[in-house]
Amino acid sequence: MTKPKTQSPSTPHRPSQGNRDFRNRTRRSGKPDEQNPAPRGAPQLRTGAATAQPGIFLSAGREKSLLRRHPWVFSGAIERVDGAPASGDTLPVRDDAGNFLAWAAYNPDSQITARVWSWREEERIDAEFFCNKISGALAARGALKLADRSSGMRLLHAESDGLPGLIVDQYGDVLVMQIGSAGAECWRDTCADILQELCKPACIYERSDSDSRGLEGLEERNGVLRGRLPGNVEVIENGLHFNVDVAAGQKTGFYLDQRDNRALTETLAADRDVLNCFCYTGGFSLYALRGGAKSVLSIDASGDALRIAAENLTRNDLDATRAEWLEADVFQALRTLRDQGRKFDLIILDPPKFAPTAAFAEKAARGYKDINLLGFKLLRPGGLLCTYSCSGGISEDLFQKIVAGAALDAGVDAQIVRHLHASADHPVLLSFPEGAYLKGLVLRVAG
Ligand code: SAH
Numbered sequence: 001m002t003k004p005k006t007q008s009p010s011t012p013h014r015p016s017q018g019n020r021d022f023r024n025r026t027r028r029s030g031k032p033d034e035q036n037p038a039p040r041g042a043p044q045l046r047t048g049a050a051t052a053q054p055g056i057f058l059s060a061g062r063e064k065s066l067l068r069r070h071p072w073v074f075s076g077a078i079e080r081v082d083g084a085p086a087s088g089d090t091l092p093v094r095d096d097a098g099n100f101l102a103w104a105a106y107n108p109d110s111q112i113t114a115r116v117w118s119w120r121e122e123e124r125i126d127a128e129f130f131c132n133k134i135s136g137a138l139a140a141r142g143a144l145k146l147a148d149r150s151s152g153m154r155l156l157h158a159e160s161d162g163l164p165g166l167i168v169d170q171y172g173d174v175l176v177m178q179i180g181s182a183g184a185e186c187w188r189d190t191c192a193d194i195l196q197e198l199c200k201p202a203c204i205y206e207r208s209d210s211d212s213r214g215l216e217g218l219e220e221r222n223g224v225l226r227g228r229l230p231g232n233v234e235v236i237e238n239g240l241h242f243n244v245d246v247a248a249g250q251k252t253g254f255y256l257d258q259r260d261n262r263a264l265t266e267t268l269a270a271d272r273d274v275l276n277c278f279c280y281t282g283g284f285s286l287y288a289l290r291g292g293a294k295s296v297l298s299i300d301a302s303g304d305a306l307r308i309a310a311e312n313l314t315r316n317d318l319d320a321t322r323a324e325w326l327e328a329d330v331f332q333a334l335r336t337l338r339d340q341g342r343k344f345d346l347i348i349l350d351p352p353k354f355a356p357t358a359a360f361a362e363k364a365a366r367g368y369k370d371i372n373l374l375g376f377k378l379l380r381p382g383g384l385l386c387t388y389s390c391s392g393g394i395s396e397d398l399f400q401k402i403v404a405g406a407a408l409d410a411g412v413d414a415q416i417v418r419h420l421h422a423s424a425d426h427p428v429l430l431s432f433p434e435g436a437y438l439k440g441l442v443l444r445v446a447g
Helices: 127-143 182-186 188-199 256-268 283-290 303-315 330-339 358-378 396-410
Strands: 055-058 072-074 078-082 090-094 100-106 112-118 152-157 166-171 174-179 203-208 221-227 234-237 240-243 273-277 295-300 323-327 344-349 379-389 414-421 439-445
Touching (some): 090 112, 127 152, 174 188, 182 188, 188 221, 234 256, 256 344, 256 414, 273 283, 273 330, 295 330, 303 323, 344 358, 358 379, 396 414, 396 439
Parallel strands (some): 295 323
Antiparallel strands (some): 055 078, 090 100, 166 174, 234 240
């Protein structure tokens, strides 16, 4: 446990103040550089007294979500920011009467202007804090006893593990770190050192190049942080081997969140004609083939992903004659298949994130409705549709409504057979429903 230190609890916390080896790191600026000013639409914050103790003061009544322990402070809730804090600094967040609410990482360039590290006033946000958080998350992963089923695992799941903006995925002895907030950016080296010490990986690779970095005013970064990247990185999941392109693949290289849902597909695939849309490196396809599918047609727009998918097929000694790969836009391909009169018994729709935030929900809803409608039309009577959304901006409820609308327009009656979510190494903090980004439905259309 972190002990209260002698400094005033109002002192802003910064890296490199500790006494353990991994604390002696210089601070990395999370600021956009002078030539790349904050993106347009960056919030206009009222600054308070520059000489006052740094701190964020909320407008009256805007503390409610923090009191419910939601870890984000939006720019619109802020009355003023005292002092002259830099992006990524840890500041106390206070209500309009000055009562302490939380320690949070400040980012003046983001609509999410502060992300909470801790709710305890006496806590110090230092290397020991991160060591405790990371050790706790690793222990929780250990308790899942996943290691005998998968060499890949999400070790740190950002907000849901109390570490806003910090994601770490493990692929064997390679860790891939993705940083999506100015606060986590400041503690990048500290966290890398802690992970090196606790996990002893051959390599820690940084894939901080997601689109959301732009919204945070952070530049993209992609490269080795610690150690050396092996020539070949793979993940073995339920006995299936998958190549993982850590440097150029999507996300951190593989979609670990779908592990359980891929395994479910294997149990549903026997003797079925399967269509796997947005197949990436063939995850659902390989499970379906191993499950005894009659045929599997897999579609993705990325030629690179499909090349790895074909390698994965060979590597796992699966029957290539039952597999067909198509490089195409799914929206168009589904229409072509419909026009050709093709039919399937099991269809998987696992599209990319159409709505990163609720602001994109309407446009995203049209995309989901379109592919699900076409999916329903391509199913034989009694067929199964496994449909997913990984959009944080689309709730489970809304997703179900969109799919219901698609079934209605397709003229089919369908039952929900299962509600699906991300695997257990992607926990959801109860006070942070945004963490439940992945939702899926298995639907059976009437026979
Ligand atoms: N189901 C996969 C993960 C899918 S990720 C797994 O289990 O590993 C989403 C995929 O959609 C990516 O591979 C991306 O290349 C692909 N994609 C994005 N837009 C597309 C489009 N319009 N048409 C086809 N594929 C698309």
